[in-house]
Amino acid sequence: MTTHAPAPPGAPAPDRARDTVPRPRRTPARAASVFLSTHPRTRLALLLSAPLFWLGVVYIVALVLLLVTAFWTVDSFTGEISQEWTLDNIITVLTGSLYQTVTLRTVGVALLVTLIDVVLALPIAFFMAKVATPRMQRILVIAVLTPLWASYLVKAYAWRSVLSQDGILEWLVTPFGGQTIGYGLPATIITLSYLWLPYVILPIYAGLERVPDSLLEASADLGGRTWPTVRFVVFPLVLPAIIAGTIFSFSLSLGDYITVNIVGGASQMLGNLVYTNVGAANNLPLAAAIALIPIVIIFGYLFLVRRTGALDNL
Amino acid sequence: MTDQQPAIRLAGLTKEFGAVTAVDHVDLEIAAGEFFSMLGPSGSGKTTVLRLIAGFEQPTSGTIELFGEDVTKRAPFDRDVNTVFQDYALFPHMNVLDNVAYGLRVRGIGRKERNERAMRALSSVRLEQLAGRKPSQLSGGQRQRVALARATVVQPKVLLLDEPLGALDLKLREQMQVELKQIQRDLGITFIFVTHDQEEALTLSDRIAVFNDGRIEQLGTPTDLYERPESRFVADFVGTSNLFDEERSRSILGRDGHHSVRPEKMTVTRDGLVGDGVRNVPGTVVEAIYLGSGVRLVVDLDDGTRVTVLEQNVRDRAHDDERGDRVVVSWHDDDVVPLGAAVLPGISG
Numbered sequence: 083m084t085t086h087a088p089a090p091p092g093a094p095a096p097d098r099a100r101d102t103v104p105r106p107r108r109t110p111a112r113a114a115s116v117f118l119s120t121h122p123r124t125r126l127a128l129l130l131s132a133p134l135f136w137l138g139v140v141y142i143v144a145l146v147l148l149l150v151t152a153f154w155t156v157d158s159f160t161g162e163i164s165q166e167w168t169l170d171n172i173i174t175v176l177t178g179s180l181y182q183t184v185t186l187r188t189v190g191v192a193l194l195v196t197l198i199d200v201v202l203a204l205p206i207a208f209f210m211a212k213v214a215t216p217r218m219q220r221i222l223v224i225a226v227l228t229p230l231w232a233s234y235l236v237k238a239y240a241w242r243s244v245l246s247q248d249g250i251l252e253w254l255v256t257p258f259g260g261q262t263i264g265y266g267l268p269a270t271i272i273t274l275s276y277l278w279l280p281y282v283i284l285p286i287y288a289g290l291e292r293v294p295d296s297l298l299e300a301s302a303d304l305g306g307r308t309w310p311t312v313r314f315v316v317f318p319l320v321l322p323a324i325i326a327g328t329i330f331s332f333s334l335s336l337g338d339y340i341t342v343n344i345v346g347g348a349s350q351m352l353g354n355l356v357y358t359n360v361g362a363a364n365n366l367p368l369a370a371a372i373a374l375i376p377i378v379i380i381f382g383y384l385f386l387v388r389r390t391g392a393l394d395n396l
Numbered sequence: 397m398t399d400q401q402p403a404i405r406l407a408g409l410t411k412e413f414g415a416v417t418a419v420d421h422v423d424l425e426i427a428a429g430e431f432f433s434m435l436g437p438s439g440s441g442k443t444t445v446l447r448l449i450a451g452f453e454q455p456t457s458g459t460i461e462l463f464g465e466d467v468t469k470r471a472p473f474d475r476d477v478n479t480v481f482q483d484y485a486l487f488p489h490m491n492v493l494d495n496v497a498y499g500l501r502v503r504g505i506g507r508k509e510r511n512e513r514a515m516r517a518l519s520s521v522r523l524e525q526l527a528g529r530k531p532s533q534l535s536g537g538q539r540q541r542v543a544l545a546r547a548t549v550v551q552p553k554v555l556l557l558d559e560p561l562g563a564l565d566l567k568l569r570e571q572m573q574v575e576l577k578q579i580q581r582d583l584g585i586t587f588i589f590v591t592h593d594q595e596e597a598l599t600l601s602d603r604i605a606v607f608n609d610g611r612i613e614q615l616g617t618p619t620d621l622y623e624r625p626e627s628r629f630v631a632d633f634v635g636t637s638n639l640f641d642e643e644r645s646r647s648i649l650g651r652d653g654h655h656s657v658r659p660e661k662m663t664v665t666r667d668g669l670v671g672d673g674v675r676n677v678p679g680t681v682v683e684a685i686y687l688g689s690g691v692r693l694v695v696d697l698d699d700g701t702r703v704t705v706l707e708q709n710v711r712d713r714a715h716d717d718e719r720g721d722r723v724v725v726s727w728h729d730d731d732v733v734p735l736g737a738a739v740l741p742g743i744s745g
Contacts, residue, residue, distance in 0.1 A: 294483070294485065296481050296483055296485035297485050297487060299450075299452050299472070299479075299481070299485065300479070300481060300485035300486075300487070301487075301498070301502075302451075302452075302471065302472040302473045303450060303451075303452075303472050303473070303477075303478055303479045303547075304473075304478065304498050304499035304502065304546065304547075304550060305473045305499050305502050305503055305550060306473060306498070306499075306502040307471075307473050307502070310501075310502040314487075314498070314501070314502070315487055318489045319488070319489055
């Protein structure tokens with residue numbers, strides 16, 4: 083039989099000794115691995131106990147303490163916090179015209195910042211995800227991320243210098259008869275838009291990346307020009323990503339108090355009121371009550387957003 | 397050829413991606429109402445040609461005519477051709493009905509009318525009961541049919557199909573082949589079908605262009621390609637072939653040039669066959685593979701040439717051949733196909 087059948091080409095007789103694969107050795111680490119791989123609950127407990135402990139103590143407890151503090155009061159004579167339950171702080175915050183004005187201003191600033199960021203981020207993210215070459219794409223991602231490496235304070239002060247009386251903006255617009263906008267709410271909105279722009283670009287970019295090119299081609303193929311394609315295909319598919327981006331810019335703007343201090347002139351936002359009450363006024367309970375405002379607003383926003391399904395995409 | 401305009405005319409069509417020439421001076425005419433297949437291995441340029449016709453890519457040079465009209469510079473949404481995508485490309489956020497109605501919607505047709513037309517298109521692929529589902533809730537075959545309905549509802553002059561059956565399992569694929577053929581006959585429009593599956597191309601097509609390295613290697617009917625392959629590449633790619641190079645052709649077939657013989661045209665017996673033009677060559681069975689409908693025998697002829705023989709599983713099959721059996725392989729001289737001069741080096745037989 084073997085005399086007739088030609089040997090398959092290039093197949094030498096197998097070397098049995100060399101082909102032997104040694105069995106794995108038994109070590110304590112291996113025994114532990116075996117134990118863990120057959121006990122999923124132990125595995126889960128070991129994996130999660132440390133982070134859950136951290137989350138519980140550092141996050142939840144601190145937050146709950148803050149909320150509880152809002153229902154306490156300060157002895158105006160001694161400055162000591164007295165742990166009597168009262169709704170006074172909440173009522174002050176809800177009815178005081180100062181708080182109402184500042185709340186409206188803060189929400190207005192946060193909404194405008196969010197709007198500006200989305201309008202700026204959409205074309206940038208679209209270019210990054212769908213137009214740029216892979217090389218250009220990497221360069222742009224780095225360009226978007228780089229400002230995040232610089233200190234927040236430095237960036238805010240950079241804008242202060244740009245907007246100052248003898249700053250770059252003044253120098254740029256003087257030939258056209260303009261002048262710098264100076265410090266105030268517009269300057270705050272510009273600076274905050276700049277600070278949070280990367281946080282809006284990145285989720286929208288990631289969302290667009292996940293829209294297959296073939297869907298855009300299919301839309302064009304079926305007769306859809308640019309605008310119908312954007313309106314019926316791209317926008318509905320990236321809406322969750324856009325909303326994810328707005329959560330960042332909106333909530334970060336709501337809580338900000340440094341930028342408005344640096345470029346906001348005399349304007350105050352909720353963060354400033356918190357800061358003043360903790361520091362100069364030594365009224366921690368009132369500060370806690372003010373801090374509840376942005377928390378409630380953000381929860382309201384998240385509740386609205388949840389109904390769009392955007393949170394599934396965070 | 398009638399004096400009617402061809403549905404598609406490609407002239408000197410070339411597409412380069414950087415240093416790579418994906419499509420190399422392709423000239424091609426596809427008749428109206430034809431079921432035309434572009435067959436080739438991956439990277440042969442067949443899909444690029446399809447994308448050029450659809451308008452997703454711009455050619456480096458050459459022109460594309462649609463019923464005599466030059467559409468080379470037109471955007472995809474200005475061409476009367478529609479595509480069934482390989483991954484179907486259904487819009488995931490729309491239900492089946494909205495997907496099918498999309499082409500009508502962007503043309504500004506009112507909701508009531510577009511839904512009616514979309515329903516009619518859906519019923520032609522027997523999916524009207526799934527109109528409210530999302531694409532993610534459909535099976536592969538159902539998605540395939542939605543994609544087909546979506547592309548045909550806007551009444552294109554030419555339908556482009558990019559490996560539409562590639563993702564389906566064998567049974568469903570065969571069923572969809574029959575359906576595609578029926579739909580094409582009903583609509584009476586030109587289908588251009590891209591596939592790497594030679595059996596699918598042979599089953600469906602009126603004509604087939606075999607692509608290799610960005611060029612058309614051979615153009616013809618399924619019978620032409622199978623019975624009279626003009627090159628070693630086509631003989632090898634369309635079905636399987638026993639290829640004989642110049643040296644073996646001379647020693648075994650007694651002819652000059654390259655030749656091929658189909659496995660099913662060969663017979664294996666103990667003592668050989670008698671008859672005019674019958675050639676008997678002794679050899680040894682190397683492998684006998686049972687296929688159900690037949691047996692594939694790999695035989696080494698005595699000069700070392702390895703051939704494959706396909707024996708039908710018929711009732712009077714004389715014997716079972718086993719590894720090592722001495723046999724005689726026979727074929728008729730008429731079944732020896734001479735291959736053209738265009739022999740590609742480096743394609744193994």
